Amino acid sequence: MPTWLEALRVKLLVRLAWGLSKSRYLDSLRLFSATEADSAWQLLYAADKVDDPAQRADLLGQVLEETHHAELFKGLYNEDSASPLVPAKYEREALYWDKAEMWKFFIYCYVGEDAAATRFTHIRDAATDPRLIKTLDSILADEVGHVHGAREFINELGISEEQFQRESGLIRWRRRWEAWLRTGRNVTDLASTGFLSAVYWVLAPLGAGIARRRRTASSAGWS
Amino acid sequence: MVVRRTLGLSYGFHDASAALVVDGVLVAAAAEERFSRQKHDPNFPALSVRWCLEKAGVAASELDAIVYHEDPAATFTRVLASSLAGFPDTRREFVAGLKVWLGKKLWVRNDISKRLDVHPDLVRTLRHHQTHAAQAFLGSPFSEAAVLSVDSVGEWETAAITHATYEGGRPALKPLARAEFPDSLGLVYSTFTAFLGFVPMDGECSTMALAAFGRPVFADEVRKMVRLDPEGLIRVDQDYFNFRNFYADPFTPRFLAALGGKPRSFKDRLPFDCLADGPSEAPADMNFYADVAASIQLVFEELMVGLAKRAHESAGSANLCLAGGGALNCVANASLLKQPWIERLYVPPDPGDGGASVGAALYGDALQGGRTPGKVGYGPYTGAAFDETRDAALLPHAKPGRYRRFAVRGWQPRPGETWTSERPADFGAVIEEAAAAIADGKIVGWCQGAAESGPRALGNRSILIRPDRLETARRLSTQVKLREPYRPYALSIAEEEAGKVLSLTKAVQTPHRWMQLSAPVRPEAQASVRAAMHVDGTTRPQVCSREDNERYHSLLKAVGRRTGLSAVLNTSFNESGYPIVGTPLEALAMYARTAMDLLVYNGLVVRKT
Numbered sequence: 001m002p003t004w005l006e007a008l009r010v011k012l013l014v015r016l017a018w019g020l021s022k023s024r025y026l027d028s029l030r031l032f033s034a035t036e037a038d039s040a041w042q043l044l045y046a047a048d049k050v051d052d053p054a055q056r057a058d059l060l061g062q063v064l065e066e067t068h069h070a071e072l073f074k075g076l077y078n079e080d081s082a083s084p085l086v087p088a089k090y091e092r093e094a095l096y097w098d099k100a101e102m103w104k105f106f107i108y109c110y111v112g113e114d115a116a117a118t119r120f121t122h123i124r125d126a127a128t129d130p131r132l133i134k135t136l137d138s139i140l141a142d143e144v145g146h147v148h149g150a151r152e153f154i155n156e157l158g159i160s161e162e163q164f165q166r167e168s169g170l171i172r173w174r175r176r177w178e179a180w181l182r183t184g185r186n187v188t189d190l191a192s193t194g195f196l197s198a199v200y201w202v203l204a205p206l207g208a209g210i211a212r213r214r215r216t217a218s219s220a221g222w223s
Numbered sequence: 224m225v226v227r228r229t230l231g232l233s234y235g236f237h238d239a240s241a242a243l244v245v246d247g248v249l250v251a252a253a254a255e256e257r258f259s260r261q262k263h264d265p266n267f268p269a270l271s272v273r274w275c276l277e278k279a280g281v282a283a284s285e286l287d288a289i290v291y292h293e294d295p296a297a298t299f300t301r302v303l304a305s306s307l308a309g310f311p312d313t314r315r316e317f318v319a320g321l322k323v324w325l326g327k328k329l330w331v332r333n334d335i336s337k338r339l340d341v342h343p344d345l346v347r348t349l350r351h352h353q354t355h356a357a358q359a360f361l362g363s364p365f366s367e368a369a370v371l372s373v374d375s376v377g378e379w380e381t382a383a384i385t386h387a388t389y390e391g392g393r394p395a396l397k398p399l400a401r402a403e404f405p406d407s408l409g410l411v412y413s414t415f416t417a418f419l420g421f422v423p424m425d426g427e428c429s430t431m432a433l434a435a436f437g438r439p440v441f442a443d444e445v446r447k448m449v450r451l452d453p454e455g456l457i458r459v460d461q462d463y464f465n466f467r468n469f470y471a472d473p474f475t476p477r478f479l480a481a482l483g484g485k486p487r488s489f490k491d492r493l494p495f496d497c498l499a500d501g502p503s504e505a506p507a508d509m510n511f512y513a514d515v516a517a518s519i520q521l522v523f524e525e526l527m528v529g530l531a532k533r534a535h536e537s538a539g540s541a542n543l544c545l546a547g548g549g550a551l552n553c554v555a556n557a558s559l560l561k562q563p564w565i566e567r568l569y570v571p572p573d574p575g576d577g578g579a580s581v582g583a584a585l586y587g588d589a590l591q592g593g594r595t596p597g598k599v600g601y602g603p604y605t606g607a608a609f610d611e612t613r614d615a616a617l618l619p620h621a622k623p624g625r626y627r628r629f630a631v632r633g634w635q636p637r638p639g640e641t642w643t644s645e646r647p648a649d650f651g652a653v654i655e656e657a658a659a660a661i662a663d664g665k666i667v668g669w670c671q672g673a674a675e676s677g678p679r680a681l682g683n684r685s686i687l688i689r690p691d692r693l694e695t696a697r698r699l700s701t702q703v704k705l706r707e708p709y710r711p712y713a714l715s716i717a718e719e720e721a722g723k724v725l726s727l728t729k730a731v732q733t734p735h736r737w738m739q740l741s742a743p744v745r746p747e748a749q750a751s752v753r754a755a756m757h758v759d760g761t762t763r764p765q766v767c768s769r770e771d772n773e774r775y776h777s778l779l780k781a782v783g784r785r786t787g788l789s790a791v792l793n794t795s796f797n798e799s800g801y802p803i804v805g806t807p808l809e810a811l812a813m814y815a816r817t818a819m820d821l822l823v824y825n826g827l828v829v830r831k832t
Contacts, residue, residue: 041260047808056613056808057620063812064629084489086422087800091266092259189322196318204310204317211308 003118010122026081033073034088039112040066041092042105049099055153062149065142072135079131103157104167110150111171117143227591228281230272231584232335233292233354235328237263237424238577240676241271242584242605243279247592249585251275252605252676254577256802260809263425264802267338268580274607283339290587292579293351295331297378299324301404309467316468349583351377352547353385355574356396358582359546360387361589361599363569364733369538370396371530373549374409374575375424381407382456382530382547386538394589399537402456405466408526409549411449414464414473415519419512420487423473424548431554432710434520435759436495436505437513444481445522451529487512495709497758498693498700523549524558531559541566546582550574550739551678553763557741560729568732570739572603573677581605581676603681603737604772606674607805611824614807618644618829626815631798634702634818636831644829650774657823658781660830661687661791664695665820666703668796670810671774672825674803679738680795681765682715682775684803686819688754689782690714690792696754699792702818705799711763713738714755717779717789718768724748724790725764735766755792765793 018025040063047059077085096105117140124136154164231242234255242252251274256262258270276283302324306317327334336343349357355372370385382402388395402408412430413423421429452458463478479485487493494505495513505513531543543565545556550570560568571578585599623640630636647653660667667687675681686703688695700706716724721731726743734740741761744752749760756762769776783789796810797803798817804810807824814822814829822829 037260044260044806044808044812048806051613053613053616054620056617057622060617060808060811060815061622061625063808064626064815067812067816068629078490082488084422086425087261089259089261089264089266092261092270192322192326193318196321197314199321200310200314200317204307204313207303207307208310211304 006118007122007125010119011126014123014126022080026077029073029077029080030085030088033070033077033085034090035116036066036070036073037087038090038092040070042095043109045094046096046102046105049102049105052156055156058149058153062146065146069139069142072139076131076135103154103159104171106150106153106157107159107164107167108171110147110154111168111175113143113146113150115175117147227287227588228279228285229584229588229591230275230286230289231292231580231582231587232268232272232289233576233579233583234265234267235293235295235331236576237265238575239265239268239271240573240577240580241268241275242580243275243281244584244588245279245281247588247599249581249599249601249605251278252573252578252581252584252601253607253674254573254676254802256577257606257674257805260802262800262802267334269338272339278607283341286339286341286345288587288591289335289339289341289346290583291331291335291346291348292354292576292583294348294378295324295329297350299329301376301379305404305467313467347587349586350380351579352380352383352401353396353398354579354582354586355546356383356385356387356544356582357394357586357589358571358578359544359550359569359574360385360396361394361582361585362571362601363542363544364600365542365544365567365569367540368542368544368569369531369534369540370544370546371527371534372545372547373527373530374547375413376404376407376410379403381409382549384456384530384534384537386540387544393592394586396586400456400533402452405461405464406452406455406457406459407466408449408457408459408523408530409547410466410469410473411459411464412519412523412549412552414466414469414478415515417473418478418482418486419516420489420491423469427548427551429707429710430516431520431552432497432757433493433495433513433516434554435497435517435711435757435761436709437510437515437517439518439521440514441482441518442521445518446525447481448478449522449526451526451533456530456533457526482515484508484511484515493707493709495758497709497711497756498696498754499708499758520552520554523552524555527552527555528558528562531562531565535564543568545570546574546578548575553734553739553741554761556734556739557761560732560734560740568734568740570734570737571677572601572605572675572679572737574739575677577677602771603675603677603679604673604683605676608673609806611807611827614811614824615644615646615827618642621811621815623815623831629816631702631705631816631818633705640831642829643832644827646826647828650826651777653823653826653828654774654778654781656828657687657778657821658785660821661689661782662785664689664692666695666699666818668810668814668819668822668824669775669778670796670804670807670822670824674805677737678795678803679713679765680793680803681737682767682772682778682793684796684805685715685793686796687715687778687791687793689786690752690755690788690790691750691786693754696792698818699794703798704794706794711757712755712792712794713763713765714752715765715767715775715779715791715793716752717776717783718766718771720783720789721764721766724752724788725762725766731766735764736768736771738763738765740764751788752790752792755790 239255255268367388
């Protein structure tokens with residue numbers, strides 16, 4: 001997606017969707033927090049596969065940064081929400097399981113952090129809440145550092161420019177494909193909500209009597 | 224000789240876990256949260272399965288059975304019936320429930336088969352409370368027992384009484400009575416937990432802790448909501464509760480009217496401090512919440528005693544095994560042990576759903592072959608162990624100055640702080656260093672060997688301080704654990720000296736060894752363990768013998784040589800909202816963020832200078 005279009009999309013999200021629906025805004029913060037926590041986990045996993053002690057120490061610093069970011073988003077959520085943030089729980093799956101593939105992980109970090117920095121910049125530019133702007137400024141500084149850090153890691157591993165370009169291209173396609181799948185899932189989710197709602201209004205009256213006789217939560221008072 | 228390999232799985236609700244039994248022996252068990260770093264992780268426990276199989280050197284294709292902790296079809300009927308019964312107000316619940324169940328949860332057999340690349344016929348299911356009964360009984364030292372399991376809900380069952388024995392060397396679990404949804408004592412307790420501003424299915428321990436600050440003035444009101452029933456064990460008046468839509472809106476107007484107050488916002492600070500001398504001075508509205516907590520806790524204890532009495536009478540046994548989330552309430556457990564008709568009590572290391580995989584694996588395995596009473600038992604140290612050598616190598620490259628920004632709120636490292644590390648020649652020297660630091664008022668992170676299963680840190684993933692130092696405990700709460708001051712800490716004490724501190728009416732039992740019972744502290748000993756004591760004069764002890772945990776016992780004795788009492792305040796090695804740490808790197812990450820003074824990981828000692 002062209003940058004200007006992405007910026008417009010984010011602006012609409014921030015100004016319209018978040019402005020009209022606080023729960024949408026809170027959902028986004030919850031998602032950001034979970035994504036940062038997932039990044040911390042991916043780095044922890046990667047650190048276990050890296051042998052160089054200096055690189056491992058560096059990864060420890062990045063784990064702390066990502067954890068800190070997750071906490072910052074959690075703090076924003078808790079300030080605005082009536083109930084405390086219950087973190088979204090992803091099924092953890094390492095981006096790359098094998099030690100031999102860890103160089104790809106650092107390229108993925110480079111691509112992912114770059115995309116995140118771009119996205120957060122758009123949000124920051126569209127945001128009006130000073131607390132959110134301050135938080136994003138702090139996070140953005142780190143994310144830019146991660147992009148540089150990942151590039152340094154890649155250089156230290158002796159990855160050629162050609163390899164880097166090829167792999168980062170593949171990763172970008174992979175991320176687009178994942179985004180496409182997410183969109184597909186959202187559309188399916190919407191469709192199934194419609195379908196099941198129709199089923200509910202048509203069939204539930206028939207089943208309600210039987211279900212009530214089974215003593216479910218609808219039964220009032222002592223039975 | 225044929226070797227049987229059985230994998231137990233629990234996932235889909237909360238606290239997913241995996242356990243592996245090889246030829247009747249539990250060789251590995253761990254909750255997914257310890258690998259995924261997501262507290263109460265409900266997802267398929269892919270990482271813990273992977274670890275279990277790796278530890279035993281077993282391929283998934285070599286498994287003889289995979290046993291899942293509940294019957295998904297039966298649970299689906301409950302979800303469906305519950306949402307249909309509320310027509311026309313339950314469209315959201317119906318749609319959300321069907322999406323999750325038809326989309327995923329109903330097809331557990333295929334899901335597991337696909338993920339592990341095994342034939343679907345290898346996957347078996349047990350009833351959830353049957354799993355709990357197995358988890359409680361098969362780990363116990365008893366040859367027969369009454370088993371009581373209480374939780375929020377399984378398929379339909381919310382509580383069950385089972386008579387467990389061995390017949391012809393094989394375990395026999397005979398169901399005697401059960402309560403069914405929506406009559407759920409667990410959900411009643413969780414509803415009060417939500418009312419008190421805590422997260423249900425997580426904050427129940429906070430409700431229990433808060434109860435000690437209140438008076439049970441609403442107990443009669445709570446008794447109107449839930450009571451023992453001669454037929455169905457537990458009856459809940461549904462006019463007070465909305466279990467159908469539990470997470471969104473669990474209480475009804477009648478519930479609120481009965482208590483005469485509004486739910487507490489999680490942002491309202493509870494001004495209670497278990498380290499303070501004398502009663503806490505709290506405004507009336509906050510005392511109200513403490514009184515509500517005391518009321519539900521009292522009624523919960525009464526009902527647990529009533530249920531246990533039913534179990535004792537119907538099974539005709541003086542041995543009682545407990546399981547389910549209800550068994551995590553150590554104050555109620557202590558009430559049970561006070562009853563003259565209970566001679567011996569057993570609670571498994573992880574009695575909740577995190578341990579359900581153990582029950583599934585053990586019982587599934589037992590159904591395939593014989594079991595000898597007393598040989599199946601297992602302890603709490605079934606989790607993953609890690610080597611610290613590689614992480615010792617990274618320490619010279621660590622940059623504490625860079626980590627300053629990520630310090631927890633309430634603590635800032637000294638400017639110019641550095642880390643030094645050493646690996647003493649033998650573990651005795653490590654113990655002496657840690658003991659000296661504890662005696663000197665330092666906060667010590669202590670990791671060794673295999674991680675504990677369950678929510679209690681029992682000396683393998685613990686943070687330790689002197690139990691008589693209130694100021695150190697406050698520093699621990701505000702600069703390490705970020706823990707609310709109304710929540711008490713636990714005590715580890717060497718078995719030889721337990722009698723000096725604890726006032727026990729019965730002999731030390733397994734739950735005393737695993738922090739599953741609260742126990743009164745002798746008045747003359749209270750000053751010596753004040754920081755690990757609640758305001759009601761009780762503590763949650765880990766009575767540790769050399770046989771239980773040799774290294775940790777040695778540490779306690781080493782502390783005793785310096786302070787006069789072989790005891791420490793012991794709290795789990797995690798920050799608020801995170802699971803207990805596993806790997807050395809995770810421990811180092813917490814060490815970097817907090818005011819912990821010394822970190823011991825196996826033979827590695829790290830200190831801030």
